[in-house]
Amino acid sequence: xxxxxxxxxxxxxxxxxxxxxxxxxxxxxLIIVLIYIIKQGITQxxxxxxxxxxxxxxxxxxxxxxxxxxxxxxxxxAAVVAIPVGMMAGIYLSENPRxxxxxxxxxxxxxLQGVPSIVVGIVVYFWIVKPLGTFSALSGSLALAIMMLxxxxxxxxxxxxxxxxxxxxxALSLGVPYHRVILKVIVPCGFAxxxxxxxxxxxxxxxxxxxxxxxxxGNPYLSSSLTKPMESLPHLIFTYATSPYDDWHNLAWGASFxxxxxxxxxxxxxxxxxxxxxxxx
Amino acid sequence: MTPLENEITAVKKELINMWILVQSQLNNAKxxxxxxxxxxxxxxxxxxxxxxxxxxxxxxxxxxIFALHxxxxxDLRFLLAALKINTxxxxxxxxxxxxxxxxxDSAVNFDKAAMESTSMLRMxxxxxxxxxxxxxxxxxxxxxxxRSIFKRDDVLDVINDNASNSVAEVIKANIxxxxxxxxxxxxxxxxxxxxxxxxxxxxxxxxxxxxxxxxHYASSQPGPxxxx
Amino acid sequence: MENTIVKAENYNSYFGDNxxxxxxxxxxxxxxxxxxxxxxxxxxxxxxxGINRMHELIPNATxxxxxxxxxxxxxxxxxIYVRAKIGMVFQRPNPFPNLSIYENVIAGYLLNGIxxxxxxxxxxxxxxLTSAALWKEVKDSLHKKGTFLSGGxxxxxxxxxxxxxxxxxxxxxxxxxxxxxISTSSxxxxxxxxxxxxxxxxxxxxxxxxxxxxxxxxxxxxxELVEFDDTKQMFTAPADQxxxxxxxxxxx
Numbered sequence: 001x002x003x004x005x006x007x008x009x010x011x012x013x014x015x016x017x018x019x020x021x022x023x024x025x026x027x028x029x030l031i032i033v034l035i036y037i038i039k040q041g042i043t044q045x046x047x048x049x050x051x052x053x054x055x056x057x058x059x060x061x062x063x064x065x066x067x068x069x070x071x072x073x074x075x076x077x078a079a080v081v082a083i084p085v086g087m088m089a090g091i092y093l094s095e096n097p098r099x100x101x102x103x104x105x106x107x108x109x110x111x112l113q114g115v116p117s118i119v120v121g122i123v124v125y126f127w128i129v130k131p132l133g134t135f136s137a138l139s140g141s142l143a144l145a146i147m148m149l150x151x152x153x154x155x156x157x158x159x160x161x162x163x164x165x166x167x168x169x170x171a172l173s174l175g176v177p178y179h180r181v182i183l184k185v186i187v188p189c190g191f192a193x194x195x196x197x198x199x200x201x202x203x204x205x206x207x208x209x210x211x212x213x214x215x216x217x218g219n220p221y222l223s224s225s226l227t228k229p230m231e232s233l234p235h236l237i238f239t240y241a242t243s244p245y246d247d248w249h250n251l252a253w254g255a256s257f258x259x260x261x262x263x264x265x266x267x268x269x270x271x272x273x274x275x276x277x278x279x280x281x
Numbered sequence: 282m283t284p285l286e287n288e289i290t291a292v293k294k295e296l297i298n299m300w301i302l303v304q305s306q307l308n309n310a311k312x313x314x315x316x317x318x319x320x321x322x323x324x325x326x327x328x329x330x331x332x333x334x335x336x337x338x339x340x341x342x343x344x345x346i347f348a349l350h351x352x353x354x355x356d357l358r359f360l361l362a363a364l365k366i367n368t369x370x371x372x373x374x375x376x377x378x379x380x381x382x383x384x385x386d387s388a389v390n391f392d393k394a395a396m397e398s399t400s401m402l403r404m405x406x407x408x409x410x411x412x413x414x415x416x417x418x419x420x421x422x423x424x425x426x427x428r429s430i431f432k433r434d435d436v437l438d439v440i441n442d443n444a445s446n447s448v449a450e451v452i453k454a455n456i457x458x459x460x461x462x463x464x465x466x467x468x469x470x471x472x473x474x475x476x477x478x479x480x481x482x483x484x485x486x487x488x489x490x491x492x493x494x495x496x497h498y499a500s501s502q503p504g505p506x507x508x509x
Numbered sequence: 510m511e512n513t514i515v516k517a518e519n520y521n522s523y524f525g526d527n528x529x530x531x532x533x534x535x536x537x538x539x540x541x542x543x544x545x546x547x548x549x550x551x552x553x554x555x556x557x558x559g560i561n562r563m564h565e566l567i568p569n570a571t572x573x574x575x576x577x578x579x580x581x582x583x584x585x586x587x588x589i590y591v592r593a594k595i596g597m598v599f600q601r602p603n604p605f606p607n608l609s610i611y612e613n614v615i616a617g618y619l620l621n622g623i624x625x626x627x628x629x630x631x632x633x634x635x636x637x638l639t640s641a642a643l644w645k646e647v648k649d650s651l652h653k654k655g656t657f658l659s660g661g662x663x664x665x666x667x668x669x670x671x672x673x674x675x676x677x678x679x680x681x682x683x684x685x686x687x688x689x690x691i692s693t694s695s696x697x698x699x700x701x702x703x704x705x706x707x708x709x710x711x712x713x714x715x716x717x718x719x720x721x722x723x724x725x726x727x728x729x730x731x732x733e734l735v736e737f738d739d740t741k742q743m744f745t746a747p748a749d750q751x752x753x754x755x756x757x758x759x760x761x
Contacts, residue, residue: 166599171605285757285758
């Protein structure tokens with residue numbers, strides 16, 4: 001019996017060792033990528049870099065202002081579309097979990113989440129770009145919004161489902177009408193969870209390239225018009241990294257660094273929000 | 282059966298055992314008196330201690346049930362009745378012991394003719410019967426039987442009322458028998474109290490079974506004071 | 510009867526086809542404390558929730574019959590209005606976690622968008638917390654969230670929240686089941702004090718509590734109202750054998 005125990009202990013230690021080892025292994029790619037991009041990109045970033053559009057081929061200098069502004073604008077418009085729609089859908093799904101509509105729309109949301117981003121881009125191309133006859137920032141925003149929706153919907157639904165029924169009951173028993181119960185009690189209590197879902201969805205789409213390929217298309221100049229093509233960070237990285245010019249390669253590294261920092265900061269902000277603003281139930 | 286039911290049944294059994302003991306005390310005291318058996322009388326005095334310890338035990342058991350179980354309704358009424366019946370039985374036991382003491386203290390046996398002319402023997406028999414019947418009423422929760430006790434106690438009261446006269450006759454007939462005659466008078470008074478104690482017990486039985494209170498009502502008219 | 514505040518007439522409740530509350534007729538007077546007791550699943554909570562129309566919020570829940578509040582059938586009135594007129598306190602204390610103590614007390618006004626001046630709000634908060642025997646303990650932390658309060662204090666906060674709406678009738682659904690004995694005691698003490706200004710209906714699993722706090726007690730069994738009488742009478746000499754079996758613990 002004692003020999004068996006000894007053997008079991010050894011097995012246990014070995015197993016633990018393997019698990020810890022693989023945990024380390026997983027962090028390696030992230031660390032390698034981070035280190036490399038930071039190394040390559042950080043030297044590119046300066047005030048000039050951030051406030052100028054790319055220089056024509058051959059000229060030195062230039063920056064990524066058009067891509068920065070474009071990404072910002074398009075993600076904002078996408079958010080304005082996706083957040084209300086997504087929250088409402090999430091609220092419906094959490095309040096009426098057993099209806100047929102909930103089942104089928106939930107199914108659609110899950111399917112949508114798995115649709116390849118380039119397919120989303122192609123669909124928006126046929127819906128909006130072709131009829132309008134031009135690439136536009138709006139179509140790019142719409143494509144991004146479609147990609148944001150599943151995340152916003154599901155995280156809203158999950159957050160609200162976790163809230164105890166007693167909260168609703170307390171409000172209803174005070175004679176509060178249903179819409180106010182949702183808007184003034186349920187959603188505020190689930191605020192941290194919903195907000196973290198939103199920031200996660202933004203972090204996700206800010207780095208999407210494929211849907212913007214046939215929609216926003218790209219623009220070497222700084223533009224604020226939603227009906228004209230617009231540059232975005234991931235698209236700029238794609239174009240410039242695959243170009244034959246060294247200057248443009250440098251721009252791509254710098255842009256990669258900026259993008260990476262954005263995503264990193266958004267993820268950290270999400271974590272902080274969840275911890276700090278989570279309502280203690 | 283719940284623990285509470287078990288404990289209440291145990292209290293019932295205790296009371297019945299005490300009842301049996303008190304009945305035998307009363308019977309033995311009578312036998313000792315009639316046959317002038319001083320040894321039997323001493324036995325009665327010794328057993329009186331057992332009656333007292335029964336009383337203490339029943340009191341304690343009831344107290345424990347109150348503390349631990351918060352009894353209500355019929356359980357509550359039963360325990361309140363049990364406490365009072367306990368006290369009544371203990372007093373009857375005391376009476377039996379004091380009759381036995383008379384037997385021990387008396388130099389001469391009691392004259393049979395005197396006992397009969399005063400109806401003391403008849404009274405004694407009836408008192409013993411009443412006590413037996415109250416026990417039956419308690420065991421069977423028979424409130425009809427309990428109600429019949431009231432009228433029968435009247436018989437004892439009549440004999441008691443006449444006692445002064447009947448004993449005076451005995452003394453007049455034979456002045457030297459005055460000591461025994463006085464004993465007989467005392468015994469008659471005590472037997473009347475046995476009747477009263479039994480009547481109290483009957484009232485308690487009706488209280489706990491029917492939640493009707495018959496206390497302090499005029500003689501044998503059990504007009505109910507309901508607990509409503 | 511002038512003094513009647515709540516009257517149920519042939520009231521029945523269903524969950525789908527399940528007949529949960531059967532033909533209840535009961536009349537409750539102002540400023541009474543009524544305890545409603547019975548074994549699990551006997552319909553007492555369902556009946557209680559029928560009074561302030563919380564029952565119908567459950568899918569497939571229906572009811573028949575009348576419940577009169579001050580003479581008017583609550584089922585003819587606007588449900589939201591009924592719920593605002595009747596206060597309810599639940600088994601688990603449920604103060605709103607995103608609101609401060611101050612805001613919790615006036616939540617009924619806040620959430621309904623009812624405009625009240627700051628001075629009036631202060632008065633309502635102080636009055637309600639005092640009636641709930643909580644004012645002294647929280648008056649210096651009114652703007653903190655209520656999460657640091659103990660279970661008993663949270664429950665009293667919920668009571669203050671219900672009182673702030675000035676109901677005539679307050680319903681309690683097993684209000685002390687989730688509390689420790691000392692908190693339970695303080696809430697029961699509160700019932701005695703609230704009686705002067707409100708009518709209380711308290712559903713409880715705890716017979717001793719029903720005996721301690723109520724004037725009259727209703728005993729429900731398998732959906733029926735078996736007995737409704739003065740508490741003293743109910744616990745010394747109940748009329749129905751089923752009641753007696755329940756209170757003496759003879760149910761197997």
